Amino acid sequence: DADVTQTPRNRITKTGKRIMLECSQTKGHDRMYWYRQDPGLGLQLIYYSFDVKDINKGEISDGYSVSRQAQAKFSLSLESAIPNQTALYFCATRGRDQETQYFGPGTRLLVL
């Protein structure tokens, strides 16, 4: 059973549409992260959260927003999608006294 799940796994949308990516975890971790991965590149941090309703910007937060209404869930929204937001999106979790982050399977997003 997966500890960190992401929905949807694949999404195609059009420029200007609003979309939401969901992340859920059963690890009981309080810290959650959203990353973006572009082809041939490493992961870049979009937003992170230490607890419910705590929100912090990462390296590339412009054009994105997040919501943390429950400890187990962290959602990422693109208010008005644009083609250069086409990428793989990963959610990760981390326990309070741990350094290691655990990743979900990813969402592949295509913006036309």
Next chain:
Amino acid sequence: GENVGLHLPTLSVQEGDNSIINCAYSNSASDYFIWYKQESGKGPQFIIDIRSNMDKRQGQRVTVLLNKTVKHLSLQIAATQPGDSAVYFCAMAPGSSNTGKLIFGQGTTLQVKP
């Protein structure tokens, strides 16, 4: 700024040989380093980590070496198997901040030839 870079984008090895994947970093205050493995269609999977107060750590078939003098990190895989084929990322925690932010390298694709 903080940078993490890998020496080679692709590494091809024969099954059974040892693999060495390298990574360089620029922030001397970094105190925690991780190696992740990412298989096609999956998220990064934790392999092994090391803190800056150590220079070597071993796991099952994997060893991480840290050289703080030259800011270099390497992952050694013993007796490489076809299942080891994946993209390998090094990542580091920049300094003593407790934000948990990780800086990732660009990844090395390991190809294992039968």
